[in-house]
Amino acid sequence: MAKPLIQLALDSLDFNQTISLAEQAAPYVDIFEIGTPCIKHNGINIVRELKARFPNKLVLVDLKTMDAGEYEATPFYAAGADIVTVLGVSGMATIAGVIKAANAYDAEAQIDLINVPNKLECAREAAKLGAHIIGVHTGLDAQAAGQTPFEDLQAIADLGLNVRISVAGGINKGTVQQVVKAGADIVVVGAAIYGAPSPAEAARLIRLTADGEATHRRMVIDKISSILSETDDDYPLQLTNMLDNAKRIFVSGAGRSGLVCKFFAMRLMHSGYDVSMVGEIVTPSIKHGDLLIVISGSGETEQLIAFTKRAREVGANILLITAKPGSTIGDMADAEFIIGRPDQYGKVIGMPMGTVFELSTLSFLEAVISHIIHDKGIAEEEMRSRHANLE
Secondary structure, X not given: OOOOEXXXXXXXXXXXXXXXXXXXXXXXXXXXXXXXXXXXXXXXXHHXXXXXXXXXXXXXXXXXXOOOHHHHHHHHHHOOOOEEEEEHHXXXXXXXHHHHHHXXXXXXXXXXOOOOOOHHHHHHHHHHHOOOEEEEEXXXXXXXXXXXXXXXXXXXXXXXXXXXXXXXXXXXXXXXXXXXXXXXXXXXXXXXXXXXXXXXXXXHHHHHHHOOOOOXXXXXXXXXXXXXXXXXXXXXXXXXXXXXXXXXXXXXXXHHHHHHHHHHHHHHHHOOXXXXXXXOOOOOOOOOOOEEEEEXXXXXXXXXXXXXXXXXXXXXXXXXXXXXXXXXXXXXXXXXXXXXXXXXXXXXXXXXXXXXXXXXXXXXXXXXXXXXXXXXXXXXXXXXXXXXXXX
């Protein structure tokens, strides 16, 4: 089975914003759709611009033609459009006109079934006329009412027509596989890409998922990579300076974050620092000039708040490593490192209950250790000599 084409709906009225979004998503999509609001506002020039910038991409102009099919579609094909849409409700004469214009330019006509009462009949008749693409389309208003394109998609696919099938209507990375398995040749994605904090990242994940390459292993690696790419590059140097200026180092965290603390503390010890884990029975009292590093995704864990208050009272410096700014511990800390961006910590399939923060923080801290031993020229043999020999 051929891999589906990914079509990005470019719906913004802003010309430059549309071009910018196209540039971000270009590596991962096959078709740029100039949405109806966009083409109405910007006109034929945006067709020429997209075709000039992205000659290897297909450009679809979502005219939603309702009348004068050949006459209306021809100038857009002449400007470089590869696909133009015509409404199924326009009637077969108008549809035939757009198909005629498409054939004259070795291009394609897409029949949009939005609001067509008898979608199966319209699809059959359009295919007889030579339509190239049938578009199963659940509009924004229908989506808001809870409708989806999946049932209509399956019905059209079951007809076995000699056309490609395009599907649009609220598709995201969670549903893209469903529409591909149902028979879609072209998957149209809009808000799931242009509404994402990182459109490029969203487009890439949808591409992987559509192609069946989004394994859980890859999803985990990609998510950690995206978090670290949004983490301040200055943090390793800042943390190294804080470590070097501290008399002693104390590390504290709860639950799985506490395990990350132990990983980090062990490597600090290997690197020659005087470090203790808070909560061990041999941990000494913290004093003025020491450094307390707290790892907490929320910055609100009660036990860690108590530790931070006590450290602040005795004049220790405090660093919070967290997933969000503006927490109780963060307000008391001398420095706060935000791992990634807060909006990257939404629900992630296969990475529940803080996993994203914990694994990203562990990777970040391992990179800090790498920075330290490289910067200070600490040989692995020297680190190994400090490793526990009573185990």
